[in-house]
Amino acid sequence: MNASGENKKQAVREAAFMGAVTASITHEMQNVLAIIQQSAGLMDDLLHLSRKESLKSLGFRKGFQYHDKFSTLIAAMNEQVERGSNLSDGLNRLAHVPDSQAETTDLKSATGLLFSLIGRIARKRRIEFVLEPGDERQPRKAQCPPMQALMALYGVAQALIEALSGCVVRVAMGTAESGLVVDFILPESGAGSPPVVLPESFDGGEGAGSPRATAQADRIRLVFPPCPADPAGG
């Protein structure tokens, strides 16, 4: 095996290791969150019970002084459990990408996953990616392995994050003659920003089936080869 082949194999092993460890930790995180959620739930149950008993005693038994404060804190804990659960879910899905043997990718699902994962990175530049709902009947499965699709989407998102700040980037999916497209629509307020520099990997050097990106006046367009088995949506 030549050096390039060995490097590729090593990269696959490394990605598999990172994926396995991350997936395992996300399972643990879910258990941690489940314990916090049930503990907060039990506190809430007991709080309600104490209020009920206080009401039943017609005021002879004094209610808990910090009832409302505790209720607010419990609600905050539940919100954070939900937030943590969504983050853990995204990380888990990312961790399982390297072990996917699939040759096709659901672009809507991959784009949603990417934006959930890079939300914080984008927020640092006050950028928000908004995925437009689109037409559910449109095909959305690309003939492209999930990791490659995710890296292509990330490549464009990263280029935009580096070039823009303080704006909303709408992301729309559709079809064109050349295949399935994901359009990152540039905001008008971004017109005076530095030009978006796409990564070198989009110069067409990764084989005929690779996604390709082109910079247009108002958008960056990623084109994916369509999956022949998905004529009317996945």
Place this chain on the structure above:
Amino acid sequence: MEKKDWNVLLVDDEREFVTTLSERLELRGIASRVVFDGESALREVAENPPHLVILDVMLPGMRGLEVLRGIRAGFPNVKVILLTGHGTTKNGIEGMKLGAFDYMIKPLDIDVLIEKMTEAAGGRR
């Protein structure tokens, strides 16, 4: 709270989670027994068959789906609701094929769990 005449077994190796869940069910009139591993679960089911088992899929040692197979083989009338995590829903789906009543993803909403328990106890599926 109206007391439910159900015999429920909770199986999960996360002790804090399962004991707290048991306490919350108790406050809602649902008495439950708790065990922390698959072998104990099968023993409990054999000694005093419950109506319902709430079973975590990711148990150490004997896995949840093995426990499910054991329950389905020896006690087909016992309904089993599986608990899975995000990313392991395929275990939940596999469990449904093996005869589980339903599956839920952790962290879980206790009201939704009780709805599913009520459906299972009523034999709606």
